[in-house]
Amino acid sequence: MSLVFDALAGLLVAGAALAAVTAAAPRAAVIAFMGYGVLLGLAWARLAAPDVALTEIAIGSGISGIVLLRAAAGLPAVPPAANRALAAAISVAVALGLAALVLALPEPAPSRAADAAAALPATGLGNPVTGVLLAFRALDTLLEKIVLLLALVGVWALARDPLWRGRPEPLFAGAAPAPSAFLARVLVPIGVLVGAYLLWAGADAPGGAFQSGATLAAMGLLALMAGLAPLPRADDRRLRLVLLAGPFGLLAAGFLGWATAGAFLAFPPGFEKPVIKIVEIAITASIALTLILVVLGPPAGEERP
Amino acid sequence: MSDAMLYALAGAMLAGCGTYGLLTAGGALGRILGFNILGGGVFLIFGAVARRGAGAGLAADPVPQALVITGIVVAFCATALAVALLLRLKAADGAGEEEP
Amino acid sequence: MSLLLDAVTLLLVSAGVLFFAAGTLGLLRLPDPLTRIHALTKADNVGLALIVLGLLPQAGSVMAGVKMIAVWALAQIASGAVSQVLAEAATLEAQIEATAREKRP
Numbered sequence: 026m027s028l029v030f031d032a033l034a035g036l037l038v039a040g041a042a043l044a045a046v047t048a049a050a051p052r053a054a055v056i057a058f059m060g061y062g063v064l065l066g067l068a069w070a071r072l073a074a075p076d077v078a079l080t081e082i083a084i085g086s087g088i089s090g091i092v093l094l095r096a097a098a099g100l101p102a103v104p105p106a107a108n109r110a111l112a113a114a115i116s117v118a119v120a121l122g123l124a125a126l127v128l129a130l131p132e133p134a135p136s137r138a139a140d141a142a143a144a145l146p147a148t149g150l151g152n153p154v155t156g157v158l159l160a161f162r163a164l165d166t167l168l169e170k171i172v173l174l175l176a177l178v179g180v181w182a183l184a185r186d187p188l189w190r191g192r193p194e195p196l197f198a199g200a201a202p203a204p205s206a207f208l209a210r211v212l213v214p215i216g217v218l219v220g221a222y223l224l225w226a227g228a229d230a231p232g233g234a235f236q237s238g239a240t241l242a243a244m245g246l247l248a249l250m251a252g253l254a255p256l257p258r259a260d261d262r263r264l265r266l267v268l269l270a271g272p273f274g275l276l277a278a279g280f281l282g283w284a285t286a287g288a289f290l291a292f293p294p295g296f297e298k299p300v301i302k303i304v305e306i307a308i309t310a311s312i313a314l315t316l317i318l319v320v321l322g323p324p325a326g327e328e329r330p
Numbered sequence: 331m332s333d334a335m336l337y338a339l340a341g342a343m344l345a346g347c348g349t350y351g352l353l354t355a356g357g358a359l360g361r362i363l364g365f366n367i368l369g370g371g372v373f374l375i376f377g378a379v380a381r382r383g384a385g386a387g388l389a390a391d392p393v394p395q396a397l398v399i400t401g402i403v404v405a406f407c408a409t410a411l412a413v414a415l416l417l418r419l420k421a422a423d424g425a426g427e428e429e430p
Numbered sequence: 431m432s433l434l435l436d437a438v439t440l441l442l443v444s445a446g447v448l449f450f451a452a453g454t455l456g457l458l459r460l461p462d463p464l465t466r467i468h469a470l471t472k473a474d475n476v477g478l479a480l481i482v483l484g485l486l487p488q489a490g491s492v493m494a495g496v497k498m499i500a501v502w503a504l505a506q507i508a509s510g511a512v513s514q515v516l517a518e519a520a521t522l523e524a525q526i527e528a529t530a531r532e533k534r535p
Contacts, residue, residue, distance in 0.1 A: 031333045035340030038374075042367045043346050046351030051359050058363050065344075065370055068337050072381045075390035077373075080399045084406050085370070096359060096413045099420065103356030112353035120346025127338040136383030137393040153392035154399070162396060169400045176407035180414040202518050208511035215504065235399055280422060313361070319410045 031071055038064045045302065049104070051097035058093065062086020076154040079223070083239035084316075091246065091320050095196075110225035148297045151229030159301050163290040167279065170272040170308060173315050177268070181259060184323035190260040193321035195314045196250045216244035224309050228298065238312030245317045257317075259324040264314065271311025275280035278304045336380035358416045364410055365417030371403050373398045435487040442484030449477030463520035472515045478502055 042060035048054035063087045069078035141153045141161065148160045158166050181189065220240035227233030248254045257264050278292070278300055285293035292300045344367055351364025378395050383391030456469025482502045489495040 028333060031336045035336050035343070037411075038340055039343040039347060042347040042370070045367060046347055046355070046360065046364050051357065054360060054363055058366070061370075063368065065374065068340065069372060069377060071333060072337055072377045073384070074377055074380065074395045074398075077377060077395050077398050077402070080402050081370075085366075085402050089366070089406050089409050093359070093362070096417055100357060100359055103360070105356050105360075109354055109402040112350055116346040116350035117354060123338050123342035123345050123371075123375065127335070127342055127378070130338075130379065131380065132384035134379065136372065136391045137331050137384055138388045138391040141392045142388055153388055154395050157392045157396035158399065162393070165397070169403055172404050172407050176411050179411045183414050183418045190351050195342050202515050204511040204514035204518075208508065211507055212504070237405060271386045275388045319407075322414060 034068055034071060037270070038068055050102045051100045055090065055093040055097045057085050059090040062090065065282070074154075076152070076233060076236070078235040078257065079231060080239070081316055083236055083243070087243060088239055088316055088320060095320075095322075096138075125232050140320075148292070148301065150298065150301065152227060152231065152233070154189035154231075155227050155233045159305060160292065160297070160300070161273065163279070164318040166308075167272065167275045167290070170275060171226050173312065173313075173319075174268065174272055177315050180323055182323075184259075184325065188326050190258065191324040191326050192258050193318075193323065194325045195256060196246070201251045205247075206251040206253070209247045213244045213248050213253070216240060216247070220244065220309075220313075224305065227305070228302065231329060234308045234312060238309045239316060241309070241313035241320050242320070244315035245313060249317070249321070256321065259318075267310050267314050268318075269311070270306040274304050274311075332382075334381035337381070338375050341371045341374030341376075341378060344368070345375060346369070358412070358419075362412050362416070364399070366405060366409060391398040391413055438483045440493060441488055442480050446477045446480030446484060449473045449480060464517055467513045467517055467520075473511055475506055475509060478505055 038061060041057055041064050045054050045057035045061055048057055049262060062083055066078040066082035066086065069075075069081055138153075144161065145153055145156050148156050150156045150160070154313075156279040184191075220237045223232035223240060224234060224237035225232075227237065245254075249256060275290075281293065281300075282288055282291035285291075338428055348364045348366070348368025351367060353364075355361045355364055375379055375399055377390075380391040380394035381389075381399075383394070441480050450473065453470050453473025456473065460469055462465045482498050485498060486495050489498060494533055
């Protein structure tokens, strides 16, 4: 019975993906893509990966969706260009090749679960995924923070020269509709609470810096959309400090590891959990703000209110 | 046939869909979507591998899961940068020769 | 007792699924944005409420039940507000299209 459910869920995800790549109108394609992201999150939840499910739905579907939807707004529908029959044949070959590889996976499956479970008590954390992200593979997380920052630098670099210190384009052309202002007033406090909970619970339960950062970013965007907060200026010093807090906080903790534990990104023995938590708070603030600024796009002018 | 296997096959189908989108899209936005779906399929296969690696009291191997979370965020970064480039190109096209 | 609770769950969740199916059918078949939003908001809110009500007897703790009700309440607020925004946008779009058609005799 549950296999039937899994098979249906898999087919639904693939169907949504097919709808996204075959839709003619850009807006329809993006909406299908957002639906695909939510269904993919369901697949992750079924694969016993709730942390990935939360990340996929919040970042892969939600925040990516806003970015793509804004881009789709002004784009014309373009007819498919290439030879479709040939493309379909190549795509089916790719899918069949991957399926054959998947069916030939070695038995028993290789796994680092035992290592992660054995080393987890030393970090004081209960969620093994958070343990991998912030303790065992912290270097990946550090570099990823830098990639996120570089993406923002890239987006900002696309501003026209005279405007680059200013504010981005507003999310709404005119005044915000009354219902979204209402939604922002009611939902933002609850959402901020949920974001803080996801960060706090992430040590022992599904959740963590990324999921929390994405939730907080969504709430920030909601407030901006409703006009409850002014659009941020790119040359605001406090804003830049928050952007840098995450990557440099983790870097500082990394160098601290040399002094206290004898290795880069090793956490001081006995204080693993507090140090990890402090770094995680800084990372979450940076992620939330970076996501908001990346969605808003390059600075576009000074005269914006 | 286990649940992990079913989702791995779904991941293979997603990779096929993404390839199709990448090859046939008329505009850049369609190629961005196709690229994301291709990536999503690869992630899902990785997730099925993680599920197969369940052990030591964990329902799935946490190492691939953490890598996929990192991957999703990096894919978002690439998407956002590509969209920003696309919009800047469109603005430059619209302005035509008036651009200094 | 547990058999009775299971029966209640089965009944309410099935009714909820029925409402979701009706809402989805409306989304697919109804002709214009306003009627489609109407079908979705009515059917999905009642459908979600029935499913949450049906799952309450299966909740392991009081906290889990409270969380489920919170999910339903948040979905209500969000879908209510979002469907109003969508409806306004759809009306505006229809007006713009109508004026464009008048100008293009």
